[in-house]
Amino acid sequence: MESVEYLFPATDGLFVTTMSDPSRTAISVVAPCFNEQEVLPEFLRRVGAVLDEMGGVSEVVLVDDGSRDRTWEVMTAAAAADPRVVAVRLMRNHGHQLALTAGLSVCRGERILIIDADLQDPPELLPDMMALMDGADGQGSADVVYGQRRQRDGESLFKRATAAGFYRLINKLTDVDIPADAGDFRLVSRRVLDLLLAMPERHRFIRGMVAWIGGRQVPLLYDRHARAAGESKYPLSKMIRFAADAITAFSVVPLMASMTIGWIMAAVGFGFFIYSIVGWLMHATLPGWASIMAAMGLLGGMQFLMLGIIGAYLGRLYDQNKGRPLFMIRDIVGGRR
Numbered sequence: 001m002e003s004v005e006y007l008f009p010a011t012d013g014l015f016v017t018t019m020s021d022p023s024r025t026a027i028s029v030v031a032p033c034f035n036e037q038e039v040l041p042e043f044l045r046r047v048g049a050v051l052d053e054m055g056g057v058s059e060v061v062l063v064d065d066g067s068r069d070r071t072w073e074v075m076t077a078a079a080a081a082d083p084r085v086v087a088v089r090l091m092r093n094h095g096h097q098l099a100l101t102a103g104l105s106v107c108r109g110e111r112i113l114i115i116d117a118d119l120q121d122p123p124e125l126l127p128d129m130m131a132l133m134d135g136a137d138g139q140g141s142a143d144v145v146y147g148q149r150r151q152r153d154g155e156s157l158f159k160r161a162t163a164a165g166f167y168r169l170i171n172k173l174t175d176v177d178i179p180a181d182a183g184d185f186r187l188v189s190r191r192v193l194d195l196l197l198a199m200p201e202r203h204r205f206i207r208g209m210v211a212w213i214g215g216r217q218v219p220l221l222y223d224r225h226a227r228a229a230g231e232s233k234y235p236l237s238k239m240i241r242f243a244a245d246a247i248t249a250f251s252v253v254p255l256m257a258s259m260t261i262g263w264i265m266a267a268v269g270f271g272f273f274i275y276s277i278v279g280w281l282m283h284a285t286l287p288g289w290a291s292i293m294a295a296m297g298l299l300g301g302m303q304f305l306m307l308g309i310i311g312a313y314l315g316r317l318y319d320q321n322k323g324r325p326l327f328m329i330r331d332i333v334g335g336r337r
């Protein structure tokens with residue numbers, strides 16, 4: 001198999017910004033892949049068809065996030081067959097957001113389409129996204145065009161309900177407007193991408209970081225389909241971690257919660273104090289065991305909860321402070337450079 005020499009980023013995980021070379025690459029499609037051997041051929045066929053139709057110079061950057069199946073073999077075969085395909089392999093599994101970050105740091109397009117490899121989000125929307133970015137809605141050009149789901153096929157009621165609750169919560173806790181019903185499926189300009197890559201945070205919630213950047217961000221409504229093949233790589237445990245990363249990255253309100261709870265507890269305690277004085281004056285003895293145990297349990301629980309919240313932030317601070325690379329690239333194969 002012929003593999004074209006490819007330049008690594010200067011240091012793995014440290015970003016080299018403005019890699020774009022518009023005369024050469026107009027569009028990059030970037031997709032992280034974890035055990036996606038079943039779906040990749042169909043993904044490449046559909047993305048390839050869209051890019052063929054659009055013309056111009058484009059690339060498809062696929063990131064193998066430490067897959068344990070034949071994902072890498074499928075990718076390198078595709079890279080050998082099509083000079084547009086760039087296959088990036090990470091040293092190990094880094095998780096969706098960091099794998100995506102690796103792909104974004106490697107891509108060179110003037111505009112970048114972020115998409116999952118499982119075809120839940122149709123690549124055929126790319127021309128519409130391009131038009132919207134050019135100002136097809138008559139309100140000027142856009143910096144970001146994000147896909148917003150009109151309906152979600154093949155997702156459980158549980159996933160939809162937790163997602164709705166999560167977006168409501170995070171928008172309450174932060175000043176950043178993070179659109180509900182939007183994933184990472186979006187077209188971003190090189191300017192926005194460079195800003196995104198300049199953010200060194202390790203626990204990344206990319207859709208929130210893009211929203212935080214601002215500029216003009218417009219939604220494109222679409223129907224989200226069920227996965228084309230394979231199964232979800234986001235079990236509940238990963239979803240919970242992802243939600244915790246998002247909240248701690250965008251809000252310090254939970255850290256302050258102990259103050260609110262402290263005030264409430266103090267008020268309740270004061271109420272009980274008055275109550276016991278009055279009881280003492282009226283010679284009414286108070287059978288107090290149950291209420292004391294309840295108060296102890298409640299207070300103990302609250303204290304551990306608050307310690308846990310502090311720990312959640314402290315742990316992330318510790319991780320960030322170590323300053324390790326966000327991702328480690330093992331191989332890059334293909335591409336026309």
Ligand code: UDP
Pocket residue numbers: 031032033034035036065093094095096099100115116117118120231232233234
């Ligand atoms: N993914 C990844 N690394 C992981 C988990 C997922 O690169 O550790 C990729 C996966 O291959 C897919 C995308 O992230 O392209 C979204 O994952 P998935 O479709 O399984 O999540 P869901 O849509 O079920 O939330």
Ligand code: MG
Pocket residue numbers: 116118120227232
């Ligand atoms: Mg999916």
